[in-house]
Every structure is written in structure tokens, then in C-alpha cells.
Amino acid sequence: MSDSAALAEAPADLEAVARGGKAELRLWLRLLSTTNIVSAQIRRRLREKFDVTLPAFDLMAQLDREPKGLRLGELSKRMMVTNGNLTGLVERLVQEGLVLRAADPQDRRAFIVRLSKAGRSKFAVYAKENERLVLSLFDNVGPETIEALMGNLAELKASASRA
Amino acid sequence: MSDSAALAEAPADLEAVARGGKAELRLWLRLLSTTNIVSAQIRRRLREKFDVTLPAFDLMAQLDREPKGLRLGELSKRMMVTNGNLTGLVERLVQEGLVLRAADPQDRRAFIVRLSKAGRSKFAVYAKENERLVLSLFDNVGPETIEALMGNLAELKASASRA
DNA sequence: CTTCGATATTTTATATTTCAAATAATAAGA
């Protein structure tokens, strides 16, 4: 049996850890397991269909919204990954011709990365599939629930960001 | 500047990607960014205070609830990581004396891992700090919001698990 | 009892990740 098959069947029992714990702990574990389930499926699908990894997709999504490109530091902030992380990822995408990397004329320390033409058109395909998948994963969730989650997660996010 | 400092200051702008997109997409990005913010802080705190990584903490949390131990396959399902992933992690924890690994008498293919005495008492300390941190991160969130999130996330999780 | 498919884990290859330290360039002040 392949590992991916095992993962697909995972019962997502993660949150069971704190069955008797405080409400906040249980909420955190539910949040985590929910996110894990969704992201695992998205990752798997993008890889199967397009042989694209999730970090690569995420990077391209950021650049897609910034036609003029982003500095690496700004990119790492938006992706919420550490800076050193991007070096290799960008390198690989440059090799594949999906991303362009150029020195910042304003600041010789900095580099600006942006999507190439090929990168932009490939991303459009990836994004379409990603949207399809998210819609199908959230299919059984009503609009009121989505609305409520948007608001409540905003509150939670704000609280966690303050701390 | 260290990378961790940069990460701590990240504006969590991840979800801005789909500003004009469908509600489901925006929800997914908000869910992801919220989870990222919380887990980054927990990881950082556990590392700073106890020099423990998040996967190690997670593994110990699973074993803490199962005094008789778990087979590796069951453990990988609960942690939602691939099977091969655990080999090295368990090995390291065994080296540190926090986890015991023994052959399953019922099935010579299988191994059972459980917390050692030292592992159990260390985990108790970690868990306490983890709880403190989660409570502080969720401090500005009211009980009604938490209650609503529990229910709505359950719905979302169920939907994503079905697919 | 033997074969054969299923299961449990490890191994291998590659990618990603954090953290810390190094490198390089900017900026600001004495």
C-alpha cells in the first residue's frame, strides 16, 4: 500500500487528543484537523493533475496578483514562510521557466520575482482546478455557515494576531 | 534579522489572494491563514521554552492518550502524516528516551510505540504550556463564538471528509 | 502446505521547512 492511500483514509482523529480538555483547546484541534484535511486533498489533486506542489502553487498565486512582481522578503511574509525557504523554491520555478527573478534596480540587496508569461497561463489552469476542488470540498456547507465562519474566524484570527 | 522574527511580524496577508473570488475560496484562505498564525506561535513557543518541535509534541500528545501504545500505522493516521515520515521522528524520540518502541507480539511486521515514564512527565509540562498559550491566543474570543466555530467547523470538516 | 494478495514498516529520493549564521548593501548618525 502506498502512503498516499493511507493518508487518504486517515480518520482525522487528531482532535480527539483533548476530548476532555478546555473548549479553546478542542477548538484549536478541530481547526487544525479541518485545515489539514482540506490542504491534503488540494495538495494531492494539484500534484496528480499537474505535478505541482502546494508551495509552488501558493507562490504563483501570490505573484499572480502582483504583475509587477514582489521582493523576496515581501513574498515570504505573504506566504508566511521563512525567508530562507524561498531561495530554493524560487530557483526551481525559475528553472522551469514559470518565474522570473531580477535584481531590484532600487536596492542592490533585493531581488524581484514575478510570473513569466508561461507561469501566468499555467497558474490560470491550476487556479481553476483549485477553485473547482475547494467548491466541491465545501459542497455540503450552506451559505449561512460560510458567512458565520468568515466572521468568527476573523475574530479568532484577530485575537491570535494580537497575542 | 532572524527568520523567525520576520515570520512573527508577518501580516498574514495570505487570504488577500482571492479578494474578489468566491466565498468558499475566501473562507478556505481565511481558515488556512488563521491556522498558520496559531500553529506558528505554538511551534515557536514550544521550541523556545522546551526545545521541542511541533511534530514531536504532536506525537507525544497522541501517545499520552494511549498508555498501552500505538502501532506506527495507527499513529501515522492520527497524526495525518505519511507512514515513512514517522520512522525518523520516532527514532529521535527513542534516542532521547521519551518514547519506547517494541515489536508487536501479535504481528511481527508491526511495532508498538508508547511514552516512557520520562516522556510522559515531560509531555505533561509541554501540554500545560500549550494550553496556556492557546488560551492566551484565543483570549479575545467569546464563548459564543467558540461554540459557533465548533459547530460550523464540524460541518465543514464533515463536508471535506466526504469528498 | 503453498501461493498470492494484503498489510506494516522501512528505505530512498526529493522537496520543504525552520533556525541560525553569513554575506552584502543601505541608511543614519557622529
Added chain:
DNA sequence: TCTTATTATTTGAAATATAAAATATCGAAG
């Protein structure tokens, strides 16, 4: 100008991750 602190990125080491292939054992069908 000459530090000195800050900022932008890279590098390097160790850990974690997936996926696929390999190994070993189990269990059931003949």
C-alpha cells in the same frame, strides 16, 4: 567620512514531508 545598526537575501544543518519502491509478514484460498 566612518562607523554602526538595519535590512535583504543566501547558505548550511537538521528536521520534517510526500511518494514510490522495497522488505517482511500475515492470512486466506486452493
